[in-house]
Amino acid sequence: MKTLLAGLIVLCAVPALADLPVNGCYAVDFDAAHLAAHPGQGVASLRLWFHDEVPGQTANRAVAVEAVMAAQGQAARDRVSGLTLTQYAYCDPSNGRCGVECDGGWFDVTTGDTDIRISTANFVIGDPDVCGGESDLAEVAGTETHYVLAAASVDACEALWNQHPLPEPGCYGVDYPDEATGQGVLALRFLVDTPDPGLGAPAYAVLSATLGATLPETGRAAAAHMAGAQVSRDVWCRTFDGACRGGGWFLISSHGAGEQLTVPTLTFAGRGTRYFDRAVPGTAPVVHRLTPKRASQCRWL
Secondary structure, eight states, X not given: OHHHHHHHHHHHHSOXXXXXXXXXXXXXXXXXXXXXXXXXXXXXXXXXXXXXXXXXXXXXXXXXXXXXXXXXXXXXXXXXXXXXXXXXXXXXXXXXXXXXXXXXXXXXXXXXXXXXXXXXEEEEEEETTTTSEEEESSSBTTBOEEEEEEEEOGGGXXXXXXXXXXXXXXXXXXXXXXXXXXXXXXXXXXXXXXXXXXXXXXXXOEEEEEEEEEXXXXXXXXXXXXXXXXXXXXEEEETTTTEEESSEEEEEEEETTEEEEEEEEEEEEOSTTOEEESSOXXXXXXXXXXXXXXXXXXXXX
16 A cells, blocks of 8 residues: 555656647737837737647647737837747747747747747847847846737738748759859859658758859959859758858749849858858848759759
């Protein structure tokens, strides 16, 4: 009997897993009257899309977050008023906490009958590059802020689950007759890798690729002591925002039978400390339209 009771005591001491929300959309919108009564609040609306990190594998959960920023509070402080900022976080079912990689903060989730409550003292939202700015769901860093979101139709979260398409594996490229038309390069090659089947099929896919450039003999390439060089950069791209990163970043989108690259900044390394930025600093992003090429044309990457 004593053995049975001891076993029961041990079982009762094991904490229950946190009750994460069921997969789906949760939303809240704040009207002008609410914002006027809460001048420290910089979030005008909030959308959360909970899902399995890999469809069908319910043990690993994730959440995509979208916030429309108001013209007050932390939004005004961080100069992101009126912007729509996004973030992606992974959820731990053992404690009901969803966190951003690379010390981007976290929020705790409490599930109700028809709504959820999130609490955070630091949750970075946005991206200074892709989204045009960055802020925090917490109104004051280190002080908890709470939001209550109601279960909503999937349409309310369409911007989160409607993913940006990525190119199929293969070689893509463009050749220019001279430096002027190529905006500083003579050719670009974009080699998209075949996904690793061992990684599964995540809800928001990530692929690896290599972007290569043939530089001219003159102009900025010559000034960087990289005249005539063939240079390359490994990047990774994700369907969550349609952006590729690695030594800078660029957006990728379909263009007819090819792909369009919009490059605000992307550096290629040369010998020693030399580097060449694909985009011209301080100017509008450079746009390249690439078409499918034979595999042999990407062999040097």
